[in-house]
Amino acid sequence: MFSLLFIEKEPNQEVVDCSACGSSGYPISGDLNLLEKLVMKSDARYIIVVEKHAIFHRLVEDRIFNQIPCILITAKGYPDIGTRLLLHRMSREFPELPILGLVDWNPAGLAILCTFKFGSIAMGLEAYRYACNVKWLGLRKDDIEELVPEESLIPLKPRDHQIAKSLTSSEILPDKYKEEVASMIRSGLRAEIEALYFHGYEFLIKYIAKKIVLANYI
Known part of the structure; x- marks a missing residue:
């Protein structure tokens, strides 16, 4: 985690400035009791959930928080319970901050976003316990059509089709999300966030900033 965020592990203990934690950020503990006790303060305006550690x-x-006042958080792939709990705590602590998800345009990326948004089916009755109102910032179909070069598109794998089938059969998946999955299946293609580097490494922050300014998330 990396951000305009200040953390105390417990009240009246040493305060950690997450923006000074280096490029690896502040590690998210697997101790759920510790995460519940964290005292958090922030002057951020957004929380951005990133699928991939890279x-x-x-x-x-690139010091994104110097341009976009945000809390940046990642589970380095499929979200573990600690990351989900911390994000859920942030949503309660800072209810005015939009939570925005940045994932690959493929069924797995959407499944990761949906785990943050709706919870994990594997947890049964606990599925919704740490759910948060995460909005899908990107990548989405419009981005693929406008920003991703054809040579950066990758064929879907059998596993992608399996995940897509599971997603589209879900009653809780919003129609706009189902439309995105349908586009993936029709095209037979997927795209990674890194495809935006075609426009230069500095483009990624510009892309995120423009999306936020236009409230272009679903």
């Missing part, structure tokens, strides 16, 4: 690292290296 993208997280790039955004930190």
Whole structure:
């Protein structure tokens, strides 16, 4: 985690400035009791959830928070319970901050976003316990058509089709999300966030900033 965020592990203990934690950020503990006790303060205006650690690292290296006042968080792939709990706590602590998800344009990326948004089916009755109102910032179909070069598109794998089938059969998946999955299946293609580097490494922050300014998330 990396951000305009200040954390105390417990009241009256040493305060950690997450923006000074280096490019790896502040590590998210697997101790759920510790996460529940964290005292958090922030002057951020957004929370951005990033699917991949490589993208997280790039955004930190480029000092995204100097341009977009945000809390940046990643589970380095499929979200573990600690990351989900921390994000849920942030949503309660800072209810005015939009939570925006940045994932690959493929069924797995959407499944990761949906785990943050709706919870994990594997948890049964606990599925919704740490759910948050995450909005899908990107990548989305319009981005693929306008910003991603054809040579950066990758054929879907059998596993992608399996995940897509599971997503589209879900009653809780919003129609706009189902439309995105349908576009993936029709095209037979997927795209990674890194495809935006076609426009230069500095483009990623510009892309995020424009999306936020236009409130272009679903």
